[in-house]
Amino acid sequence: MSAVDSALNAGDKAKQQANAGRGWYAALARTGLVAKGLSFGLVGVLAAKLAIGDGGSATSRQGALAQLSHHSFGKVILIGLALGFAAYALWRFVQAIAERSDADENAAGTWAKRAGYVGRGLIYAGLTFTTLKIVAGSGQHQSQNEKAHKSAAMVLDWPAGRFIVGAAGLVAIGVAFWNLYRGLSRKFEDKWRVGRLSHRMRTWGGRAGVLGHVARFVVFGLIGVFVLKAAIDYKPKDAIGLDGALQKLAHASYGPFLLGLTAAGLVAYGIYCLVDARLRDVSANS
Numbered sequence: 001m002s003a004v005d006s007a008l009n010a011g012d013k014a015k016q017q018a019n020a021g022r023g024w025y026a027a028l029a030r031t032g033l034v035a036k037g038l039s040f041g042l043v044g045v046l047a048a049k050l051a052i053g054d055g056g057s058a059t060s061r062q063g064a065l066a067q068l069s070h071h072s073f074g075k076v077i078l079i080g081l082a083l084g085f086a087a088y089a090l091w092r093f094v095q096a097i098a099e100r101s102d103a104d105e106n107a108a109g110t111w112a113k114r115a116g117y118v119g120r121g122l123i124y125a126g127l128t129f130t131t132l133k134i135v136a137g138s139g140q141h142q143s144q145n146e147k148a149h150k151s152a153a154m155v156l157d158w159p160a161g162r163f164i165v166g167a168a169g170l171v172a173i174g175v176a177f178w179n180l181y182r183g184l185s186r187k188f189e190d191k192w193r194v195g196r197l198s199h200r201m202r203t204w205g206g207r208a209g210v211l212g213h214v215a216r217f218v219v220f221g222l223i224g225v226f227v228l229k230a231a232i233d234y235k236p237k238d239a240i241g242l243d244g245a246l247q248k249l250a251h252a253s254y255g256p257f258l259l260g261l262t263a264a265g266l267v268a269y270g271i272y273c274l275v276d277a278r279l280r281d282v283s284a285n286s
Contacts, residue, residue, distance in 0.1 A: 025091070025094060025282065025284070026282050027087070028087045028088070028090050028091040028094070029087075029088075029091045029277075029280070029282035030277045030278075030280075030282065031083070031084050031087040031088075031277075032084055032085070032087040032088025032089070032090075032091050032092075032124070033088065033273050033274075033276050033277035033280065034084055034273070034274060034277045035080075035081050035083075035084020035085050035087070035088060036084075036085075036088055036124075036273050037269075037270040037271065037272070037273025037274045037276075037277065038081060038084075038270060038274075039061045039064070039065070039081065039085075039127075039270075040061070040212075040266050040267075040269050040270040040273065041266070041267050041269075041270025041271065042061070042064040042065070042068065042270075043059065043060065043061055043064045043242070043246075043266055044215075044263045044264065044265070044266030044267035044268075044269070044270060045263075045267060046058075046059055046064055046067070046263075047059075047246050047259055047262065047263035047266065048260060048263035048264065048267065050250065050259065050263075051250070051256045051257075051259040051260035051263055052256070052260065053256075058243055058246035058247045058249075058250050058259070059143070059242075059243045059246070060143065060144040060241055060242040060243040061127065061242065062127070062130050062134075062143075062144065063143060063144075063243055065078060065081065065130070065131055065134055066134050069134050069135070069137075075135050078131055078134060078135050079135055081131055082128050082131040082132050082135065085124045085125075085127045085128040085131060086124075086125070086128045088120075088121075088124040089120075089121045089122070089123075089124040089125040089128060090121070091121075091282075092117045092118070092120045092121035092124065093117070093118065093121045094284075095117040095284060096113075096114040096115075096117035096118045096121070098284035099113050099114050099117065099284070143241065143243050143244075144240075144241020144242050144243050144244065145240055145241050145243055145244040145247075147241060148227070148239040148240055148241045148244065149236050149237050149239055150236075151239070152165055152227070152230045152231075152236035152237075152238075152239035153236035155168075156230075156231070156234060156236055162231045162232075162234065163231070165227060165230060165231035165239070166227075166228055166231035166232070168227055169224045169225070169226075169227035169228030169229075169230070169231060170224065170228065171224070172220050172221075172223045172224030172227060173220070173221060173224035173225065173228070174224075175220045175224070176216070176217045176218075176219075176220035176221035176223075176224055177217065177221075179213045179214075179216040179217045179220060180213065180214060180217035182213050183209065183210045183211075183212070183213025183214050183216075183217065184210065184213075184214070186206055186209065186210060188209050188213070188272070188276070189202075189206060189209070191276075191280050191281050192205075192276075192279040192280060192281070193279055193280075193281050201275065201279070204275075205271075205272060205275035205276075205279070207268075208268040208269070208271040208272040208275065209268075209269075209272040209275075209276075211264070211265045211268040211269075212265055212266070212268040212269025212270070212271070212272045212273075213269070213272075214265055215261075215262050215264075215265020215266050215268065215269055216265075216266075216269060218245075218249075218262050218265070219242060219245045219246070219262065219266075220245075222240070222244075222245035222248055222249070223240055223241065223242070223244070223245050226238050226239060226240045226244070226245075226248075227239045227240070246259060246262065246263075249262055
């Protein structure tokens with residue numbers, strides 16, 4: 001057998017594993033979902049500690065990872081998380097390649113899905129790079145708020161920059177309402193393999209999923225509203241990130257209560273991701 005034939009056979013085998021949701025493809029997906037869950041859970045725990053006055057902080061996932069580096073075995077954990085984030089990114093990139101049109105779906109819908117997979121992959125590729133930088137101790141950590149201010153200021157100076165920033169705010173608001181719909185309708189359960197569910201796991205995993213998605217609605221909604229406000233008022237400093245959204249909750253009326261609820265929701269989302277890693281049908285086009 002020639003090298004070309006071997007490569008083709010390997011490619012066919014990889015495609016079969018992706019379509020069946022087995023082998024290396026499933027390992028990428030499940031490892032990535034575990035890392036995603038742990039990172040959100042870490043942010044939720046820090047925010048919960050802040051809400052009860054126990055020395056936590058309202059921070060993004062990058063900020064939470066930076067704090068983790070100061071603890072014993074922190075860098076070992078960060079290396080593991082970096083590998084998990086990389087696995088998640090690769091899984092989403094492979095999904096984008098493997099996505100195929102259904103009979104009831106037009107080409108635009110297929111390409112929209114692919115774009116969504118690539119977008120998520122890029123986010124986690126960036127998170128992988130950030131985590132490795134934290135492990136290496138290179139450079140100062142910049143909060144998501146600071147990044148949001150800089151990005152908004154840069155884009156607002158472009159031609160039609162105000163419309164671009166406004167569109168980004170509307171996208172974040174759209175993501176917020178998609179999370180709310182997905183949580184309240186429990187659409188996330190559609191991807192779970194029912195045959196592997198115990199009654200208790202389905203009950204508590206489902207509850208964690210609902211609470212977690214509602215918390216993401218709150219966070220993304222706040223981010224979207226303030227990014228949109230930055231565009232309308234032409235004030236880059238109005239734009240916020242995840243850490244800024246949690247800080248807004250902390251400083252609002254009944255702040256500790258609202259922050260505590262949202263923190264509990266983010267921890268719940270982390271738990272949901274761990275359940276999802278166990279039960280999700282990760283086959284391509286599932």
